[in-house]
Amino acid sequence: MTVPFRDLKRLHEIGRDSSRSRLESALDSATFARPNQWIEDFEASYADYCGVDHAVATASGTAALMLTYLALGIGPGDEVVTAANTFVATIEPALALGATVRLADVDPETHLMSQEAALALVTPRTKAIVPFHAYGRLADLSLLRRETSRLGITLVEEACHAPGATRNGRMAGSFGDCAVFSFGPTKPLAGLGEGGAVVTNDSQLALRLRRWNDHGRTGGEHLEIGLNFRMHPMEAAYLTERLKLLPEFLEERRALAHVYNDAFAPYGVVKNPDVTDYSAHSYYVYVLDVPERRRFTELLTEHGIGWDIHYPRAIYELPAHQKMFADLDFANCSALQRRIVSLPMITGLTELERNQVVSCVCDALAEVSPDH
Numbered sequence: 446m447t448v449p450f451r452d453l454k455r456l457h458e459i460g461r462d463s464s465r466s467r468l469e470s471a472l473d474s475a476t477f478a479r480p481n482q483w484i485e486d487f488e489a490s491y492a493d494y495c496g497v498d499h500a501v502a503t504a505s506g507t508a509a510l511m512l513t514y515l516a517l518g519i520g521p522g523d524e525v526v527t528a529a530n531t532f533v534a535t536i537e538p539a540l541a542l543g544a545t546v547r548l549a550d551v552d553p554e555t556h557l558m559s560q561e562a563a564l565a566l567v568t569p570r571t572k573a574i575v576p577f578h579a580y581g582r583l584a585d586l587s588l589l590r591r592e593t594s595r596l597g598i599t600l601v602e603e604a605c606h607a608p609g610a611t612r613n614g615r616m617a618g619s620f621g622d623c624a625v626f627s628f629g630p631t632k633p634l635a636g637l638g639e640g641g642a643v644v645t646n647d648s649q650l651a652l653r654l655r656r657w658n659d660h661g662r663t664g665g666e667h668l669e670i671g672l673n674f675r676m677h678p679m680e681a682a683y684l685t686e687r688l689k690l691l692p693e694f695l696e697e698r699r700a701l702a703h704v705y706n707d708a709f710a711p712y713g714v715v716k717n718p719d720v721t722d723y724s725a726h727s728y729y730v731y732v733l734d735v736p737e738r739r740r741f742t743e744l745l746t747e748h749g750i751g752w753d754i755h756y757p758r759a760i761y762e763l764p765a766h767q768k769m770f771a772d773l774d775f776a777n778c779s780a781l782q783r784r785i786v787s788l789p790m791i792t793g794l795t796e797l798e799r800n801q802v803v804s805c806v807c808d809a810l811a812e813v814s815p816d817h
């Protein structure tokens with residue numbers, strides 16, 4: 446039996462009838478113009494889900510990041526600090542606006558940006574710090590929250606992996622000055638190909654985000670420069686329906702991760718279990734930290750078990766960006782980069798498939814870590 450890394454069709458089948466009927470209502474309503482009820486409904490339900498006052502829906506996670514940096518007035522001479530192991534989309538909009546990006550190394554146990562390393566990069570030009578909730582685990586922002594408030598720096602949660610992740614009962618998106626989400630097709634809240642949002646409790650920032658997202662308009666007047674990063678109404682209609690299922694999807698991901706943790710921990714490869722009882726991961730991906738990754742992944746492939754790497758190259762090693770970071774050393778991130786492997790995290794995985802993944806992974810781990 447083979448088990449793929451991902452199965453988006455299976456995800457779509459769950460709740461298919463309710464998603465289709467909402468899509469049909471949206472289509473038949475022919476209400477695609479602005480202001481748009483489908484979008485307003487989604488923004489209200491997503492803000493409510495995150496426990497914040499405002500959500501601004503966008504065309505993608507990348508658009509949400511661009512919109513955020515524009516609304517914060519980030520431009521040439523400004524600096525943005527983020528995690529060395531994030532996806533390239535976190536930095537692209539800042540670079541496109543002419544800002545400088547500084548990368549902070551990560552904690553080897555949690556894969557999360559070190560708060561101390563991030564603060565060590567702060568200069569008088571730092572406009573925003575963008576901690577990355579890597580793989581769906583909420584970063585601890587206590588120190589950054591205090592220091593960014595004191596220094597007048599905006600704290601932007603990079604929450605694209607983490608819709609529904611919690612700490613002490615608070616949702617991802619409610620810790621920073623604002624937070625950015627993606628509803629891309631592989632994300633825990635998967636949309637129709639593209640989608641994103643920025644959430645915030647700051648009414649002034651929400652107003653600037655809405656203006657930048659709607660050609661600078663408020664009350665029909667073009668008061669400032671703006672652009673259009675808006676979400677499609679069909680996407681908003683679909684996501685409103687899918688959001689109702691997200692708690693169920695997350696519960697299933699967490700249950701599967703729990704089985705994986707118990708099975709793989711004896712091999713010493715679960716370096717980032719969901720260790721606390723006060724936080725809950727959203728498991729965009731389930732990541733193992735394995736020795737001899739090449740051999741390990743060969744064994745998985747031989748046995749038909751899907752796997753992936755998030756991400757195959759760190760941003761400071763990408764051809765487009767490596768020059769910018771050439772003199773810098775990200776020791777922890779680089780060490781992890783050679784060892785990380787993502788395992789199947791499929792909504793609707795059968796028990797038989799789950800047992801197959803567990804037994805093949807255990808066999809492969811026994812081969813590459815014979816001491817255990």
Ligand SMILES: *Cc1c(COP(=O)(O)O)cnc(C)c1O
Binds near residue numbers: 640
């Ligand atoms: C997916 C992703 C993005 C970009 O989101 P899109 O919706 O694909 O534009 C940004 N940051 C991270 C960490 C992501 O995983």
